[in-house]
């Protein structure tokens with residue numbers, strides 16, 4: 126049994142069957158990549174896991190509990206964090222505040238008033254957030270307005286915001302999209318380290334094969350809403366069906 | 377001091393200083409000079425400064441921090457006033473009974489309205505709050521006449537129970553014998569300064585609620601409210617439910633409004649439905665934006681600014697205009713009076729509209745932004761460019 130079990134998930138948008146009959150099992154502590162051509166339904170699948178979309182059919186179990194019917198914030202509190210295709214951060218807030226918010230969310234749950242405590246006096250939280258920023262090499266930018274940062278920095282910040290919650294499962298939708306090569310390599314190292322040191326399971330959607338083959342232990346290939354194959358990177362590379370559906374098309 | 381950092385402490389002290397010395401600061405001109413009409417240091421106006429300041433501080437906690445624009449906060453103002461007048465009628469003229477009740481009832485009332493309205497955001501939220509406020513106004517004006525005394529307005533009559541009214545007790549709103557509408561006057565040469573009990577009572581409350589607002593701004597709760605304004609998607613996926621936060625902010629701002637409404641009745645023992653009309657809701661929106669939404673001091677400045685100019689401009693009538701322009705030949709004089717006439721007196725709202733437009737267009741951050749710009753111009757510190765500034769990467773093709 127994997128930490129995440131997806132069984133028979135289907136999702137239809139009007140006349141378009143975005144997801145057919147998706148089965149997926151993500152092993153604890155592994156890095157599982159989901160690849161596929163544009164419009165294959167990767168983001169849709171991810172949205173079904175985090176409560177943004179409710180699948181028409183099938184079940185999604187996380188650690189033996191169903192996530193279906195739960196709200197996104199409840200699913201996050203179960204231990205699933207998500208990185209978006211375009212970074213979602215708190216643009217009006219400083220970098221440090223961006224990381225502090227998930228710290229509080231982790232400690233206090235989905236709502237707590239604490240209206241008369243002072244953020245600057247929450248030493249433990251500030252320390253935790255700063256340590257996280259050190260880990261992603263952003264400590265020197267802590268007072269910067271996060272909206273004014275480069276896209277690579279926003280992505281790293283978003284990652285830090287997810288990691289500081291110590292999720293059990295981290296979902297990443299094209300984490301290196303739009304990054305320069307050097308940033309991409311940094312991200313690969315960061316993700317590797319996260320997976321090994323922090324023992325965080327990851328499911329990653331990615332177009333960049335360099336990233337996929339550097340990280341993934343298992344790969345699921347999705348095409349037109351259904352998984353074609355699921356296998357190890359070595360076997361996927363030479364798989365004729367994959368070449369035809371995916372690599373062939375992008376070449 | 378009081379759990380505030382240095383900057384916030386000095387901010388609080390500035391507000392305290394301004395409030396304390398307002399009778400001097402607002403009366404800079406000698407009482408018999410021609411400029412005396414620009415003085416603002418008389419009790420009625422100073423009370424309004426402070427009461428609307430409280431209203432705007434509370435409104436800013438909702439609008440400035442979460443970005444939810446309510447057009448219905450006048451309803452809570454009215455509720456607060458009715459509560460205080462009812463306590464006069466039932467108990468006695470001591471404001472100590474009515475004000476806490478005003479806060480509690482407006483909290484319950486805003487909990488109800490907020491719970492429903494916050495199911496939507498943006499323009500739909502604003503429309504819902506507006507609808508609720510107009511409903512409240514109509515209820516107060518006609519349907520609930522037994523409670524609100526309809527269009528006459530609620531006031532104290534000699535046959536009201538007033539169960540605790542003592543034989544020697546003053547027959548006007550007071551706090552344990554300190555009568556609100558009593559003042560002491562100090563004459564210094566040509567100058568005259570008025571110290572009014574009611575004003576100082578309101579000013580002390582203003583300091584307390586301003587302090588509370590600072591604490592809220594600097595708290596994790598305040599940070600969450602700003603997060604609501606910035607990105608609710610990220611909030612949801614960070615395990616936070618935005619709705620309770622917005623509802624809490626709505627209720628807090630409703631309580632501030634209820635307190636402000638209660639203080640109005642504490643200064644003048646009347647409550648009328650017109651206090652709940654949407655124009656009053658619009659006014660607090662203007663005050664907050666004009667002063668600087670999301671800043672601590674802005675709403676107070678905005679409230680003072682609007683109330684001051686309302687007072688000054690609405691006092692200027694044609695007689696005053698003629699005396700200003702009397703040095704000109706008759707034709708010119710009449711022409712100028714004719715041009716200025718629509719902008720003063722009853723037409724002062726035209727001036728307010730123009731001022732508001734100018735601020736929104738040229739100073740979107742309100743008076744506070746104007747202040748910041750002036751400060752920058754005079755301090756002349758060179759802007760430090762971020763050394764690591766890089767242009768935004770090109771978006772990925774797949775998006």
Ligand SMILES: Nc1ncnc2c1ncn2[C@@H]1O[C@H](COP(=O)(O)OP(=O)(O)OP(=O)(O)O)[C@@H](O)[C@H]1O
Nearest residue numbers: 138141143161162163164165166167168169170774
């Ligand atoms: N909310 C929606 N309403 C209608 N159609 C949608 C919606 N979301 C996605 N789709 C459609 O479903 C299909 C799958 O989209 P999805 O975003 O999951 O693809 P993807 O694999 O993530 O592609 P990409 O690599 O471009 O990100 C697409 O044809 C898309 O147009």
Ligand SMILES: [Mg+2]
Nearest residue numbers: 167168169210
């Ligand atoms: Mg996608």
